[in-house]
Amino acid sequence: xxxxxxxxxxxxxxxxxxxxxxxxxxxxxxxxxxxxxxxxxxxxxxxxxxxxxxxxxxxxxxxxxxxxxxxxxxxxxxxxxxxxxxxxxxxxxxxxxxxxxxxxxxxxxxxxxxxxxxxxxxxxxxxxxxxxxxxxxxxxxxxxxxxxxxxxxxxxxxxxxxxxxxxxxxxxxxxxxxxxxxxxxxxxxxxxxxxxxxxxxxxxxxxxxxxxxxxxxxxxxxxxxxxxxxxxxxxxxxxxxxxxxxxxxxxxxxxxxxxxxxxxxxxxxxxxxxxxxxxxxxxxxxxxxxxxxxxxxxxxxxxxxxxxxxxxxxxxxx
Amino acid sequence: xxxxxxxxxxxxxxxxxxxxxxxxxxxxxxxxxxxxxxxxxxxxxxxxxxxxxxxxxxxxxxxxxxxxxxxxxxxxxxxxxxxxxxxxxxxxxxxxxxxxxxxxxxxxxxxxxxxxxxxxxxxxxxxxxxxxxxxxxxxxxxxxxxxxxxxxxxxxxxxxxxxxxxxxxxxxxxxxxxxxxxxxxxxxxxxxxxxxxxxxxxxxxxxxxxxxxxxxxxxxxxxxxxxxxxxxxxxxxxxxxxxxxxxxxxxxxxxxxxxxxxxxxxxxxxxxxx
Numbered sequence: 314x315x316x317x318x319x320x321x322x323x324x325x326x327x328x329x330x331x332x333x334x335x336x337x338x339x340x341x342x343x344x345x346x347x348x349x350x351x352x353x354x355x356x357x358x359x360x361x362x363x364x365x366x367x368x369x370x371x372x373x374x375x376x377x378x379x380x381x382x383x384x385x386x387x388x389x390x391x392x393x394x395x396x397x398x399x400x401x402x403x404x405x406x407x408x409x410x411x412x413x414x415x416x417x418x419x420x421x422x423x424x425x426x427x428x429x430x431x432x433x434x435x436x437x438x439x440x441x442x443x444x445x446x447x448x449x450x451x452x453x454x455x456x457x458x459x460x461x462x463x464x465x466x467x468x469x470x471x472x473x474x475x476x477x478x479x480x481x482x483x484x485x486x487x488x489x490x491x492x493x494x495x496x497x498x499x500x501x502x503x504x505x506x507x508x509x510x511x512x513x514x515x516x517x518x519x520x521x522x523x524x525x526x527x528x529x530x531x532x533x534x535x536x537x538x539x540x541x542x543x544x545x546x547x548x549x550x551x552x553x554x555x556x557x558x559x560x561x562x563x564x565x566x567x568x569x570x571x572x573x574x575x576x577x578x579x580x581x582x583x584x585x586x587x588x589x590x591x592x593x594x595x596x597x598x599x600x601x602x603x604x605x606x607x608x609x610x611x612x613x614x615x616x617x618x619x620x621x622x623x624x625x626x627x628x629x630x631x
Numbered sequence: 632x633x634x635x636x637x638x639x640x641x642x643x644x645x646x647x648x649x650x651x652x653x654x655x656x657x658x659x660x661x662x663x664x665x666x667x668x669x670x671x672x673x674x675x676x677x678x679x680x681x682x683x684x685x686x687x688x689x690x691x692x693x694x695x696x697x698x699x700x701x702x703x704x705x706x707x708x709x710x711x712x713x714x715x716x717x718x719x720x721x722x723x724x725x726x727x728x729x730x731x732x733x734x735x736x737x738x739x740x741x742x743x744x745x746x747x748x749x750x751x752x753x754x755x756x757x758x759x760x761x762x763x764x765x766x767x768x769x770x771x772x773x774x775x776x777x778x779x780x781x782x783x784x785x786x787x788x789x790x791x792x793x794x795x796x797x798x799x800x801x802x803x804x805x806x807x808x809x810x811x812x813x814x815x816x817x818x819x820x821x822x823x824x825x826x827x828x829x830x831x832x833x834x835x836x837x838x839x840x841x842x843x844x845x846x847x848x849x850x851x852x853x854x855x856x857x858x859x860x861x862x863x864x865x866x867x868x869x870x871x872x873x874x875x876x877x878x879x880x881x882x883x884x885x886x887x888x889x890x891x892x893x894x895x896x897x898x899x900x901x902x903x904x905x
Contacts, residue, residue, distance in 0.1 A: 526724065529714070529726070535716035544731075624772065
C-alpha cells in the first residue's frame with residue numbers, strides 16, 4: 314500500500330463515482346421506466362446524476378443569461394439611464410434593498426411577517442378554489458365525456474358561461490355571497506370559476522381521447538358501468554386531467570389576484586393594489602415576482618404528482 | 632360444466648349505410664363451428680371478416696340472419712346480446728389497458744365479473760402467466776413490453792376468464808416474421824392447453840394453415856363463404872411442419888382460392904369497412 318504511485322491516489326473513490334454514474338446511464342438507455350431498475354439505485358445518486366447531466370448542457374446557462382439580461386435591461390432603463398416613462402418605476406437595486414432589508418421602508422421584506430402573511434392568504438385561497446374545482450370539475454368532465462346525452466345537456470351551458478371573463482363575475486359573486494359568508498367567499502369563488510372551467514373542459518377532452526377499443530375490451534371482459542368508469546374512463550383521462558389542473562391552477566392565480574385587488578384584505582393581489590394606492594412602488598415589484606415564483610412552484614408540484622401517478626405514459630419515462 | 636362453445640352462423644347479412652349509400656358488407660353468410668374447433672377465416676381486405684367477428688362479439692347489430700352460441704341466439708336482426716366474457720376478443724392493434732400493470736390487466740376479468748376477490752384474481756393471474764411462460768413481467772406496464780409480449784399477455788387476459796369462444800382479429804398483423812412465428816406457437820400451445828373454440832381472422836395464408844383445423848375462405852364484398860379447407864395435421868404442431876410437402880400443397884390450394892378474390896377486390900378498389 315505504501316508504494317502506491319501517487320497518481321493513483323483517490324482512484325477507488327473516483328472509480329466508484331464513475332461506475333455509479335455509468336450504471337445509471339446503462340439503466341437510463343435500456344429500460345427507460347422499469348420500476349425495479351429505479352429501485353436498485355438510490356434516489357440521491359440518481360438526482361445527483363441528473364443534476365450533473367443538466368449542468369453539463371448549455372440550456373441552464375442560456376436560461377440564466379436570459380434572466381440576467383432582463384434584469385440588466387430593467388436596471389439600465391430605470392436606475393442607470395432614467396429613460397422617460399420608466400423613471401417612475403423602482404429599479405432592481407432599490408427593490409432588492411427593500412426586499413432584503415431588516416427594517417424596510419414600506420414594511421414588506423423577507424424579514425417581515427406581513428410578507429409571509431400575504432403569501433399565506435393567497436396560497437390558502439388558491440388551494441380552496443383548486444380543491445373545489447377538482448372535486449366538482451373532474452367528475453363533471455368525466456361524465457360529460459363519457460355519457461353522450463349528459464354532454465348534450467351540459468356542454469352548451471358550459472360553452473356560453475366559459476368565455477365570460479372572471480372580472481365580469483365580480484358583482485354577481487359579491488351579490489351571491491353578501492351577508493351569508495365571510496369576505497373570503499367571493500374571492501375564492503372567482504378563482505374557483507376559472508380553475509373549474511379549465512378542469513372540466515380538459516377532463517372531458519381526456520375522456521374523448523380514450524381509444525374506443527379499450528371500452529370494447531372492458532365490455533368483453535364483463536365490466537359493469539362502474540368498472541368502466543373507474544378502470545377505463547378515469548385512468549384513461551388522467552393525462553388530460555392533469556394538464557387541465559395545471560392550466561387551471563395558472564388561471565386560478567390569475568383570477569385570484571384580480572379578485573384580491575377588488576375585494577380582500579391580505580393576499581398578494583391586495584398587496585399590489587394597496588402599494589399602488591399608497592405609492593409604495595418597490596413593494597409592487599416584490600409582490601409581482603413572488604407571484605411568479607409561487608405560481609411556478611404550484612404547477613411544478615402538480616406536474617410531479619401527475620408523473621408519479623402516471624408512470625405508464627411515455628411522457629414520464631424515468 | 633359449461634357448454635363447449637358451438638357457433639352457428641346462419642344466413643347473416645350486414646348492410647352498412649355510410650352517407651345513404653347502402654353497402655352490403657356480408658351477404659347470406661353461413662357457417663357452423665364445432666365446440667373446440669380452431670377456425671380461421673381468410674379473405675381480402677374489406678370482405679366482412681371483421682364485421683362477422685364484431686357481430687359475434689356483440690359490438691354490431693346485423694341486418695339479417697342469426698348467430699347462435701350453444702343454441703342460444705346472441706345476434707339476430709332484432710337483438711344483439713351485450714358483449715360478455717363468454718366470447719372475448721383479442722384486438723387487431725392490442726387493447727391491454729396501458730394504465731394497468733400486466734398482472735392487473737390479466738386479473739381484470741375475474742375481478743369485474745365478481746368471480747374472485749382482487750388478491751385471488753391476482754394470484755390466479757400470476758399462476759396463469761407462469762403457466763404460459765410469462766412469469767416475471769407481472770409488474771411491468773404494457774408500454775414497457777415488446778409487441779409480441781403484449782399480444783401474449785392479451786391472450787392470457789382472455790384465457791383467464793375461460794371463455795367459450797376466443798375471437799382473434801388479425802392479432803399478429805403488425806409483427807415481423809420471426810416474432811410472428813413465436814407468437815403463433817404460443818397461441819398453439821395455449822390452444823392445446825384449453826381447447827376452446829377459436830375464431831381467428833387473418834390475411835396471412837401461411838398463418839391460417841399453421842393454426843387452423845379448418846380454413847374458411849371468404850369472397851370479396853359482399854362477403855360469404857367461398858370455400859372450406861380442412862387442415863388434417865395433428866396437434867401439437869410446431870414450426871417444422873411448415874416445410875412438409877403436405878403443408879405446401881395445402882398452401883397452394885388456399886392461395887389459389889384467395890387470389891381470385893384478392894384480384895377482384897383489388898380491381899374494385901373499394902374502401903375497407905370496419
